[in-house]
Amino acid sequence: MDINDYISFASANPVCYLATCDGDQPRVRTVRLFFADKTGFYFGTLSPKDMSKQLHHNPKVEVCFYNNPHNQAQAKQMRLTGTVEFVDDPKMLQRLHKKRLYLDDIAGRDLEPISEIFKVSTGDVHFWSLSDVMNEANLEHKVF
Template sequence: MEKVVQFLKDAGTYYLATVDGDQPRVRPFGTAHIFEGKLYIQTGKSKDVSKQLHANPKAEICAFHDGKWLRVAGELVSDDRREAKASMLDAYPSLQSMYSADDDNTEVLYFKNATATFSSFTDAPETIKF
């Protein structure tokens, strides 16, 4: 999992895909953090992406860096604990101007039943499950 997070951080931006009814939705994200052995991302509860994930937690992220790409598919599970939110915000201090571990908007979610696949045009795919 550390390799997955490092790739996401090196890429800087990854794209999160969700489902809105029968319409796929994709948007850029930048948070990737390990807390208690799980891969977490962060958003705001007021955003459409949060509503989509609560209706259907299946999601996939994709990032590209140095000629390789990573796809992580799984379920995103909301973790409302203050400790999880604080850990994410400590890892991304720039978010602290918009979010707080104590507000009603900050949401952190972790991947459950995830499959990460590293791919390129030259190497065989590498798969990691967590």
């Protein structure tokens, strides 16, 4: 597999699950991929949120993208394990904010000043499908 196969799958299935650590307790939540390219898999959050605090304290994450097909025989997931880096790019932050203006309406305020972007630019990624249920040890992994 080429990294582009993973980027394409994540882009086609942007709603995913991201796991952090809170001390010794794993925490998982649904998030939405901002975008992915050869420089990494990018996400947004808000600095007051627990997720942000957890990522700043321990930047190790695992993200699971899932295609959610009608026919479960076609189910496929992509697991991405890596370390988060926070991105300080005002133009990218404006792009994220513009894409998620609906959150300002929900919060009743401008969220751009507390928005953060983070990416996973190095790590391990692999696909898994139901046909792999007894073959996990032999799955192809891509280190990027």
